[in-house]
């Protein structure tokens with residue numbers, strides 16, 4: 001085992017299921033005998049059931065910023081994003097003290113606060129070390145239509161472009177899709193031609209043309225990587241997500257479970 005933990009940053013559009021996914025995956029890891037700690041980087045998190053090992057709210061709380069500086073919710077989010085960067089070495093220290101093989105990081109709901117602020121780059125660099133990846137979550141509400149799927153591909157590609165880290169694309173809440181819908185969405189990620197067909201209609205309207213051109217640009221960046229379907233509700237796909245992380249972070253070798261698996 002190397003000394004540096006593997007760090008997984010979980011991002012995606014608001015409500016895509018980040019917090020629920022982090023929680024379910026951490027539980028899956030623990031019951032499978034792996035050692036994981038959970039870091040909450042969302043200063044506005046209000047989920048009382050979620051108990052992270054390291055919590056940014058110890059240093060930066062959205063509600064406090066709103067009260068103290070008279071900021072609205074968006075202004076407070078922006079201020080918080082920069083304040084997190086100032087506390088990042090305290091967070092890093094707390095992560096080191098938790099001393100786990102895997103660190104799962106939940107990020108703020110508004111993806112632009114994570115993906116498009118300079119402070120986040122500093123945060124990802126400080127916490128990521130040399131073994132880090134980003135899990136980009138696809139919300140099925142958007143991913144189930146071809147144009148929504150293309151938009152998510154673009155967003156995922158720009159997150160990859162910003163951070164220059166490997167990306168694992170994850171479909172969340174797969175339990176809300178029918179078997180046919182799920183098969184179609186997975187086919188789009190495995191066979192670009194199928195997505196091309198789905199966005200293209202019988203007539204080349206301007207939006208179809210735009211989707212087709214965007215798709216081409218994404219394809220030239222590299223192969224569309226497979227989408228891992230998961231459901232935190234039904235606890236499915238978490239093992240496949242783990243294998244994908246290991247493939248990227250550990251060159252394929254499996255971690256030795258640090259303790260015996262716990263029966264659920």
Ligand SMILES: Nc1nc2c(ncn2[C@@H]2O[C@H](COP(=O)(O)OP(=O)(O)OP(=O)(O)O)[C@@H](O)[C@H]2O)c(=O)[nH]1
Nearest residue numbers: 014015016017018019020021108109173231232233
């Ligand atoms: N059916 C189903 N619902 C889910 C699943 N995962 C999350 N949800 C629901 O999706 C909603 C959003 O989940 P969160 O985990 O809070 O999503 P988030 O991306 O952390 O949201 P923000 O941080 O507020 O942007 C909640 O109502 C969850 O109960 C799942 O696997 N299946």
Ligand SMILES: [Mg+2]
Nearest residue numbers: 018019042109
């Ligand atoms: Mg959340």
